Amino acid sequence: MSVVIGETTEIGDDVSIYQGVTLGGTGKDTGKRHPTIGDRVIVSSGAKVLGPFKVGNDVKIGAGSVVLKEVPDGCTVVGVPGIIVKRPGQHTEEMNQVDLPDPTTVEMECLRRRIVMLEQKVKELENESIQHSDEK
Numbered sequence: 001m002s003v004v005i006g007e008t009t010e011i012g013d014d015v016s017i018y019q020g021v022t023l024g025g026t027g028k029d030t031g032k033r034h035p036t037i038g039d040r041v042i043v044s045s046g047a048k049v050l051g052p053f054k055v056g057n058d059v060k061i062g063a064g065s066v067v068l069k070e071v072p073d074g075c076t077v078v079g080v081p082g083i084i085v086k087r088p089g090q091h092t093e094e095m096n097q098v099d100l101p102d103p104t105t106v107e108m109e110c111l112r113r114r115i116v117m118l119e120q121k122v123k124e125l126e127n128e129s130i131q132h133s134d135e136k
Helices: 103-135
Strands: 022-024 048-050 076-078 083-086
């Protein structure tokens, strides 16, 4: 697995970049298209940092994360899309790595509930239509 570093990327001192990392652009920008990485940053395996924004000093980016916006100094980012899960001086609850919710299952359940609600609405409208036609 290779590392991809975009043409306009700037990388600070003491940065660790592991295999499969991409420091790239989104294809939507001109001029400065790639990220600026601060000092003492760790970019873990398979992470993608995409766009012309700054990743602050002392930042940790988790494996496989996709970072699409600026990250302040001292933060830890994980996920797709990347979210800040730890900030300097802020207590963060331990993440339960075993029982994380499956986003696909969560979304499917939301869609199922919406379908049930829409089916009920269609029945109500059909009943109203039948009542109006009976009145004529």
